[in-house]
Amino acid sequence: MTTTCPSGATPIEAEAFLAAHPQIQAIDILLHDSNGIGRGKIIRRHELMSVFEGGRHLPISILGLDIVGEDVHETGLIWDAGDGDLRAWPVPGTLVPLHGTDPARAEMFLGQYHLDGTPMLSDPRHALALQVEALAKMGLHPSAAFELEFFLLDPERDAMGRVQPARDVLDGRFSAKTEVYSVDQLIGMQPLFTDIYAGAAAAGITAETLISEYAPGQYELTLKYRDNALTAADDLVRLKRIVRAQARRHGVVACFMAKPIADYAGSGMHLHVSLRDDEGRNIFAEAPGAGWTEAIRHALGGLKQTMGESMLVFAPHANSWRRFANQSYAPVSPSWGVNNRSVALRIPAGDVRARRIEHRPSGVDANPYLVAATVLAGIRMGLEERIDPGPETTGNAYEAEAGGIPRDWRAAIEAATGSAFLKEALGAEMHRTFTAVKAAEYARVARTIADVDYDLYLHRV
Template identity: 75%
Template sequence: MPAPNGALPEEAEAFLAAHPEIEAIDIVLHDANGIGRGKIIRRHELMGIYTGGRHFPISILGLDIVGEDVHETGLIWDQGDGDLRAWPVPGSLKALHGTQPARGEVLMSMYHLDGSEMRSDPRHALARQVAAMAAEGLSPAGAFELEFFLLDPDTAQGVRPAAAVLDGRRSDWTEVYSVDHLHGMEPLFSDIYRAAEAMGIRAETVISEYAPGQYELTLDYRKDVMQAADDLVRLKRIVRLQARRHGVVACFMAKPVEKYAGSGMHFHVSLCDASGRNIFAEAQEGTWNDPLRHALGGLRATMAESMLVFAPHGNSWRRFVGQSYAPVSPNWGVNNRSVALRIPVSPLAARRIEHRPAGVDANPYLVAATVLAGIRHGLKNRIDPGPETTGNGYADESAEAAAIPRDWREAIAAAQGSAFLRDALGADMHRTFTAIKAAELDRVARWIADVDYALYLHTV
């Protein structure tokens, strides 16, 4: 049967002809947690993926963070764990850099056997919001920022920054914006850039960030938000693989070290009309227009019930600390890194919103889908964003700030009861995602952590 998403066998034929050295291909489907799951196929199997898809069990989209079935998703025994059909995402077949033997990678998306979308696939959730925008005459563009830690693989002395791969030099200082410090990781970053280029990902600036061992990679602004999300998930995989090849660990936890800043996944987004004009660009600089204000209003109004998407794990909530560059209330401001919704300094034509709540552990497809839905909500209902926050956004003590969930448990409850989030993600994706999060909360609640022994073993 022809691929329901338009994937063509000619793409595979051209790839195989251009890469006679490639022996195998990773076929990768991303689940609710953004984890790439799939198979490694041999070269001779690739054409069959494009002409007939590949059967995957439906349960692959109902797994928790450690790969265990979550029965409450309804995707396991309720449906007999039957097979569905995954199809390659058009244009996503690429060569991997530095693998021995040589391998390729292709992204996959899940469909029912009759060719209809399997709506617990996060890519379909984002595609629905992009399509809804298109029906309203709008086209979203955007880019994600990727913050992460490079850590020593030897944890016998605790979690600590990785030594420089160039010469083994070690620093336990923050080293924020230090160019000389970046030189120590230059061989690793060179491989990351080469691998990104092989995948058509325009990775740009690298920064030594605001914690020992923390770095940031920025990505080129994409006119296609789906492409921006694809770039992010693939870049994470590239960084993790190349770090392993250089003997260090790439960590994408939101808050791996207690006393230092966590890692965000800021999402920059703008909207263009049918003529290609950025509708957020004001006529006179600094006089914010209604579309921008209403988009901010919608994002503020829906942020509390959406926080589980932006902070999906227990560790995610450790990132939200005052004076940490992670937002703690749904405020907005201009050129201000203490707020949740920032309007960066930019030329008028590049006017955009920087959405800052999401941690790097979030699923970019779900983040983008939720942000677009929030913007649509604001535009449709002409929601006023309230006054701009100036100065220290961490001093916000408004009722709106207090309404944000205080922890993971509250965020799960807010998401479960949210009609907005159900519509933003689609009913199937909403059910799947919230069921997985509730199951993970139960797993963590049962876990007897080291802190229990430290506090209570000899005292109670």
């Protein structure tokens, strides 16, 4: 058993934080499971030093839970392991104050380790770290940023029991219109977004552009591009928690379902990614007047070839699959193109020095650590095997022949479970845990009688 922190965090960080924030009375310590849900404890101020000095024992079963927090025995992480404790250690640099809490609280991310200090590989953050390390051995380093789309909903349903957009927190005004790119629509939610930006600033992350998106009550926040893919994923899970908490304080509901409203677009979690060499050069950036680099073409080829068997990572829930529809701004085939929002893999327009791939399949309900790990593994495979992506899709990708990805959640679970690529991308332990959790969640949904069953069949069959 080790008492030396394997994550690299030191008590100096805790000492400095406590000295700088004498008002902090408690700290949320969070370990993220296969669904990206933060699970852990709220500790008191005086307990923080001990977490840095000796870690914190947490049950192994935390990483084997389904979406509602129930044990999934097929993961092998429950009674097969005696539901024993492992040791969670602080992730360096993730101890930050929370905005607007009373009494004042902070937040810190944890990584799960075995008692001997080796990483517990059903921890999603470790899965991403392994892919970052694999690229580093090739002399490559990923830069990345996620986009966060979400809905702000009224806490009360409408007369038909359906969710509805939230009223403006400024003055209670209501709109059920799409309002895409309306700046005036943003003004009505400005008090809430002011607190969201303040929460992000307190946490040391840079939330940037705000957009009124393509559905009533839907918004998008972008995050600053990071030179570290792990930090980019940390930013996304932290921003989701900030948005949810600040929305609740303002009396509205932040919704991160992929498709909460049937007749409108769903919410994506696009990942922008590029690769730097050891000298800091963007290997995706072409020379002036030249065509696409071999690196970006091969990266696209790897992502395109592995997309079908990886879709469970990008669309992990039953609701995720309602997002994929023709002309919905969600891709329906493994296509690539330039400055084209109908494709799955987009090369955005802009300065060549910022050349990157925008990976568009993921819903906002996906786990960003697993999304980034799978994307980086696909890129690495494309580079190593020099995979040709085929011709660029121009115009409307929805009019092209669909295919190459599973048609529904069950097919995605089957494809992911049998995928040698995904097993390598996530690591054998994370792959087993993730696919077991998804199979258990599928069984839960399959045995649930939905309202639509009564609507269609109760008085007719």
